[in-house]
Amino acid sequence: MNRAFVETLESADAGRGAVEALPVPQSYRAAVLLEEEQEMFAGVPMADRQPGKALHLREVATPEPGPGEALIAVMASAINYNTVWSALFAPVPTFQFLKRYARTGGLAARHDLPYHVLGSDLSGVVLRTGPGVRLWKPGDRVVAHCLSVELEEPEGHDDTMLDPQQRIWGYETNFGGLGELALVKANQLMPKAAHLTWEEAAAPGLVNSTAYRQLVSQHGAVMRQGDNVLIWGAAGGLGSYATQYVLNGGGTPICVVSNEQKAEICRAMGASAVIDRSVEQYRFWADEQTPDPREWRRLGERIRELTGGDDPDIVFEHPGRETFGASVYVARRGGVVVTCASTSGFRHEYDNRYLWMHLKRIVGSHFANYREAWLANRLVTRARIHPTLSAAYPLDRVRQAVDEVHGNQHHGKVGVLCLADEGGGVSDPETRARHENAINRFRA
Ligand code: NDP
Structure with a gap:
């Protein structure tokens, strides 16, 4: 031109x-x-x-x-x-x-x-x-x-x-x-x-539109004031908007990132609960076929440390296979895992006992x-x-x-x-x- x-x-x-x-x-x-x-x-x-x-x-x-x-x-x-x-x-x-x-x-x-x-x-x-x-x-x-x-x-x-x-x-x-x-x-x-x-x-x-539907809309997790929301990739594309929505909506984001620079950006946005997954070294899979529930529990404990004992009302999911079992585990009784992607693999594995016995829901969301x-x-x-x-x-x-x-x-x-x-x-x-x-x- x-x-x-x-x-x-x-x-x-x-x-x-x-x-x-x-x-x-x-x-x-x-x-x-x-x-x-x-x-x-x-x-x-x-x-x-x-x-x-x-x-x-x-x-x-x-x-x-x-x-x-x-x-x-x-x-x-x-x-x-x-x-x-x-x-x-x-x-x-x-x-x-x-x-x-x-x-x-x-x-x-x-x-x-x-x-x-x-x-x-x-x-x-x-x-x-x-x-x-x-x-x-x-x-x-x-x-x-x-x-x-x-x-x-x-x-x-x-x-x-x-x-x-x-x-x-x-x-x-x-x-x-x-x-x-x-x-x-x-x-x-x-x-x-x-x-x-x-x-x-x-x-x-x-x-931005995807995060809006996933978190805020009646078609997604319908986030309320006071909700604790675990956000994977909180300084990435989707996560950087999800974090803003949670803060705007009176919730508490629990931001997961993989380096200190991203952690600092989350804090600058106003988030105080930040987990650096590269420091924590979570290994949610013992090997390619075997999830490790002890590692789910370790994530859950870290979240409780940051929230004063609460589990996430909502988990904002998109990494998929790598994290999904942990996401289902850490969501609170009655909580929601809302997913729009499977970056690390679309064949997920989770322990269904934690879903049905604790009345959790998985919600699929797209754009x-x-x-x-x-x-x-x-x-x-x-x-x-x-x-x-x-x-x-x-x-x-x-x-x-x-x-x-x-x-x-x-x-x-x-x-x-x-x-x-x-x-x-x-x-x-x-x-x-x-x-x-x-x-x-x-x-x-
Ligand atoms: P980005 O790459 O910008 O951000 C994703 C973030 O996820 C990264 O910053 C990284 O953060 C984190 N991440 C990546 N892999 C893993 C892992 N194995 N475990 C934990 N965290 C991980 O991508 P987008 O946010 O734009 O998109 C993410 C996914 O969502 C893609 O698969 C995309 O196709 C999909 N998507 C789906 C939409 C829909 O409408 N259905 C719309 C938009 C996106 P860190 O390393 O800091 O932890």
């Missing part, structure tokens, strides 16, 4: 006319996987796969927005763990999702391409809207949540996450956010927080419906939840960004600058000045 194009998008007073006058480029640069490479890691153990190797920057054709869709000029995006999974081609190559989507017909057929533009977060400017879009117009500064639904069937009309055609944009659909342009459904759009830079604004989306994503974003626009960006890389260093997240070398979120330069996009400096410390807390 040329500089004048980006400058027009950047200028705070670029109205609808100025943006509509911009020509739509016929192609754009994007981070893609290639279908011809989907077997590149075949036979390579997961531990030896390097996701960055699968990513390429390519010039791809610009899709035309259809009815109810919008074409976005992407100023910034963020790395989510689903992009790591995509680039590992695990558990399945995402080209399978694109083909399945395409088989539903109509506009979905466009998504089946020999390349997959990844990315499930963006901040940017609406460039064009398709027929029938009324709420959004060219020039609007937006973020996009990643829920793609069709809502043609009845199942999703109470809770859009239950739509049989529910997909995660940029993971199970094409034209995602890690490019200079992106195609979204207009009902993915939400206002960008005026006090944040483009890269800060792009950071919360996916993980968020539009309303939940909107409420989570509203907290960001009101500066009640802050982005947890630690670094932002230009698009041509996207491989490094993905490898860092895969290697757990990051804190909070890693951003990607697509069209924007770092630091741009703030149109409410007064609000920003009031929250500068919190906004920059995760900066390396």
